[in-house]
Amino acid sequence: MRIGLLTEGGYPYVSGDAGLWCDRLVRGLGHHEFDVYAFSRSEAQEDGGWVPLPPQVGRVRTAPLWTAEDDGVVYGRRARRRFAEHYGELAAVLCTLDPGPASDPAAPDADPGTGGTPRAPAEADRFTGALYGLAELARDEGGLVAALRSETAVRALERACRAPRVLPAAREARVSDLLAVAAHLHEALRPLSLDWYEEDGLGAVDLCHAASGGTAALPGLLAGHFFDVPLLVTEYGVRLRTHYLTRPDSSPAVRSLLAAFHGRLAAETYRRAVFLTPGNTHARRWQERCGADRAKVRTVHPGMDAAPFAEVGESPERADPHTLVWTGRVEPAKDLVSLLHAFAGIRAAEPGARLRIIGGPAGPEGAAYLEHCRELAARLFPHGTGSPHADGAGPVSFEEVGGPGLAGPADAYAAAAVTVLSSVVEGFPTGLAEAMLAGRATVSTDVGAVVEVVGGTGLVVPPRDPQALAEACVSLLRDPERRARLGAAARARALELFTVEQNIAAFHDLYLEIVARTPARRVRLNGTGDPLPFAAPVEAHVPGHWTDLASRRPPRTTPTWATDTPARALSPARAATDPVPGASPVPATEAAR
Structure with a gap:
């Protein structure tokens, strides 16, 4: 079937929301055709270009939300x-x-x-x-x-x-x-x-x-x-x-x-x-x-690629039994301040414990918050903070994926005895689901969809409660057998509910159900004007030698205020923004593959 995928500030642009999810969906449903209709949010996003598009994407049409030229239409x-x-x-x-x-x-x-x-x-x-x-x-x-x-x-x-x-x-x-x-x-x-x-x-x-x-x-x-x-x-x-x-x-x-x-x-x-x-x-x-x-309403959990976490998930012995790991974007909603205060209590109970905070700041506000957290950590733990790989490093380290020993997200969880989530606001906790795929025991705050994701495979405490957070972490640090049981159960749950495969299968079934219950909209007529009920057989929708894909598609015309530009003529970024020589600048373009 032919699907019109409608996006805002994401796919097919390199940067933006839901881009990875849409790309996995399109690639996973290669037996369907996709026409992408995308809104961009900024000039920088357009300049960043598109992700490589699979062959099942037939066309991409874009329009900016951040600007609009006068259409020149004069009403009567x-x-x-x-x-x-x-x-x-x-x-x-x-x-x-x-x-x-x-x-x-x-x-x-x-x-x-x-x-x-x-x-x-x-x-x-x-x-x-x-x-x-x-x-x-x-x-x-x-x-x-x-x-x-x-x-x-x-x-x-x-x-x-x-x-x-x-x-x-x-x-x-x-x-x-x-x-x-x-x-x-x-x-x-x-x-x-x-x-x-x-x-x-x-x-x-x-x-x-x-x-x-x-x-x-x-x-x-x-x-x-x-x-x-x-x-x-x-x-x-x-x-x-x-x-x-x-x-x-x-x-x-x-x-x-x-x-x-x-x-x-x-x-x-x-x-x-x-x-x-x-x-x-x-x-x-x-x-x-x-x-x-x-x-x-049909709940379809986001799908994540489980492959990068397979080796870590099957090797729980790689975890450092004294290390706590937090991952994510650094911003006030993540409440790292409560986490640092909780870790002070953890250190009092377990002097050998370490905390690795892995993630970069989210914008200027996140950068200021990260600096505030560094200063707080320096006051709470005067013996120093820094990389865990440095000599004489303190109990708290601030790192980013891509740094020493952190080639990918899976490496962030490899050394974790316990993964911690301390947020006060959260939607779907992607980092928590990744930790579960990595087979790690978790301690999380009860916000957003945390309880739904964790199920019974981790400990959940109230938000903004450093004492409860500290007690839950200490209980797991002191009980390696319980950590192992929870980690194994968490990995099994994540593999069942939160993988790319289950996400794609769910949408495939929904597509078929929608089309099956939708009446035919295009009726073909014979020479006398009577309908031909079998003029478009079902196999015409399945690519193969029995159908000419090009002839099935309706002819395209150049819109009055947009330019039709072949996708191969320009780079993806410029194909969405550059005018054809001799044409005036346009606010929306179409690129046909």
Whole structure:
């Protein structure tokens, strides 16, 4: 079958989110065809280029989220009236105070944009009507970029905020707040202006698979609206939760309006998706609280390559019986401060214990936090800190993968008697699952999906509790037989649940189930106009000598505001950004393999 893979800030770019997962999925399902529709987040990401693409990727079409050139579309009177009507309706829905008392957010009719207030069906219909109305206008007129930047959009927001029965925060919106909301909606609605929604674009795929919610899923919604293409949405981190937790410095009006928009967009995405595949039960609970139908949700754990950890996992005797290891990105959410205080208690009970902190900082904030942790370690352990390979090294070391003795992630766990996770915020704990693949006993804080991942194969303590963390670590350091039992059980659990193979098999089954329950959309007719039910036999979808792949694909045309560039003509990075000689710069490109 032909799958439209929708990504935001990840695959096929070298840097970004979910890139490795998508690459493994595409390569593991080599008997399917993939068309990749990708949003980039920055110029640096585009300059970094693409990962090598397997032959089953038929085309890649990209569009930037970080910039948009004026589309040059000038609306006539009727188009301006349509835009004012649909955008005004959208703004009115975002500002409307839904009737009724607060209720359980897990209820099917709860509105995630209003913190659990029952969502009137009429309000949901108004939002979707406005959203798809704008999409149809963009398709008819060639784009919305200029219109979304116009004074008409700002004035529509202002009228909506000044209307009766609106959200109290919206009523207090100032001009600067309106401009900020309009700018964010301009970015969020940018996918409506793309030329992807044609018969030879997303209309030609058998299903759309969005690698995240939010912006990445929006093209899938439009493909369903225009062509009835089914949609599968995978969320390893619930995008709506991210929107709730960001923009803490914004005014109440901005936060309220943007939360309403993203809440209603998530509700529509969950309503239209055939299946939702969260990566863990923690994400699943968030989806259900945000309006997802429980019957549509299928938990599919992220898949990891177990091969690099095989040798370490089968050789538990390599572990140093006195060493604790922490791995990950260094940032405040990992709470290394509590870990260092806990290790002070561990050293008091076990003077020979060592702690290896392995990982680099996550951005400027992470770098400052790492320096703070180094200073704290120097105060708590005045005998010194440094590399465990240095003479006279102290009990705590700060290292990075790629340094001495750390060629890969598996080496980080090889010397560990116990692997520690001390986070206060966590989604799916990838490092913890890697430690389990390496057959190491673990001590973790009870956050995110930790309990679900660990099961009964490790010790779990409350977050921000150094004493409990220290006691759990000491109990395992003093009991090598228990460490061995827990490590073996952890490896068996990880091999059963968290490998690439189980992840690919799960999505393969979902693809088949979705296509099997989706009615045929393209009916071929004979000379008299009657349908030919067997004109496209099932074996035509299986590559082989009986089918000409090139002739099966619909003809491609060059979009009015994009350039069709062969992938081999330019490097992957430049193929996504460089214009063809004689053509003007374009915000979106297509590369065909």
